[in-house]
Amino acid sequence: MSPLRLIVIAILLYIGYRLLFGGRKKVNRGQAPKEPNGEFPTSDVLEEDPVCHTLVPRQQAVSWQDGDEVFYFCSQECCNTYIYQKGEQG
Numbered sequence: 528m529s530p531l532r533l534i535v536i537a538i539l540l541y542i543g544y545r546l547l548f549g550g551r552k553k554v555n556r557g558q559a560p561k562e563p564n565g566e567f568p569t570s571d572v573l574e575e576d577p578v579c580h581t582l583v584p585r586q587q588a589v590s591w592q593d594g595d596e597v598f599y600f601c602s603q604e605c606c607n608t609y610i611y612q613k614g615e616q617g
């Protein structure tokens with residue numbers, strides 16, 4: 528095999544590599560993209576409702592602070608249930 532042919536193969540491999548991986552210019556830099564419409568991001572943190580154990584996005588959840596702890600609920604009803612149960616226990 529001639530050296531020229533090796534160089535051609537190397538160039539073809541390089542072009543193929545660039546076509547596969549070089550075209551992706553949108554690099555995720557590890558930070559969440561800004562939401563243009565102000566809608567809550569779909570990658571919002573999910574919190575587990577301690578009453579019905581539903582996972583709810585933190586921004587949509589009903590939050591209730593108990594001392595240093597903050598609890599998140601899917602609805603005000605679950606929040607009331609939790610406070611009621613906690614009152615019965617304590």
Ligand SMILES: [Zn+2]
Pocket residue numbers: 576578579580581600601602605
């Ligand atoms: Zn709930």
